Amino acid sequence: MAMLKWLPNILTSLRIVLTVVWIYLIRLVEVNEAHKTLINAAVILFIIICLTDLIDGKVARKTKASSRFGSYFDVTADLIFISSSNIVLSLYGLVPRWFILVIIFKFSEFLITSKLIKKYDDLKSSFFVFDHLGRVAAVNFFLIPGAFMLGYEGLDLRYGYILLYITLMLVIISAFSRIWRCHKVWNKMRTREKFV
Template identity: 40%
Template sequence: MNIVYKILPNIITLSRILLTYVFLLLQNKQYHDIKNRETFLCLSIVFLCICITDLIDGKIARFLNSKSFIGSLLDVAADAAFIFSSFIFLNIHGIIPFWFTIVILSKFVEFIITSYVWKKLNNKTSELFISDPIGKLTAVLFYIIPGIVGILFYKFQNNLLLATNTLIFIATTLSVISSCIRCSNCFKHFKRIP
């Protein structure tokens, strides 16, 4: 039973990658058959499952005392797989501008680099990745935009452009603010090194 506790969070995380594939299939089906209620409901349920697995895998790992380096890597990989594949799909179909996917990629690379630098300079944390409050909010927006677009695409096509542009503007602004704060903190630490 102990091994189950150790791997349960990772199984939940890995299920998110499978759910991402299903989400993309449903997203594609919905794109080609906009008014299909069944596809819309399935897409909504799969998106909800993706969000729930993202919320609970880390909490379960902490509760079961089974946090691991591999688990942290899998979590970030599953998040990246969902976010990037969803946005590439939305780029290909002209729903989201390509430059926004570049913003997401830039934020992801910055997050990895600044987490590494903070960890090396501080030596205070056992966490693989170090997040900040604005960065967390930005990541949530990156995560929910594909689901919101799927819902709007089915229900409110007339408002799709306005809603997606508003979300993109907010997410880009928060991303820039978070990156500036994180990079500034790294530079401050570098200045303190003799």
């Protein structure tokens, strides 16, 4: 049973290790002019990375092993995969470089607004505050490197760019709504302090 408590963090650690291998495979695919075996290996590895992200949180909740460390570790592993994948793909001219700034902005905004909302809204339920559009944007952040890798398999890269621009819109709307929520919570707290 003790091993089950460590399983979510083991899966998250595995995602970080697999990310390093994934980045190496992307480089090999580019250098070897999109060799079919390397592309297939990269696609399989991408699927495994996505599955570890999907499973680690569910296992943590199921085994009651959720922790502050585990939550931050999971977000850090996500940031490592998403940013490194997109940076490498941007170096090869597949992902536009401005999109890296979008990723950095969203992760920063997510951490800051989560902290503010939790602090001023007295939320105790989780370590981060999530919103639906932000979750969809995060899923897209994961899918974008895979979509561009499938470009080597013949998938039209326009689909990758469509996903990229949809993600940009989701990030803008999510960030605006989270910042607005922080503003409302802060005003509510100031009003409460006036009457105390």
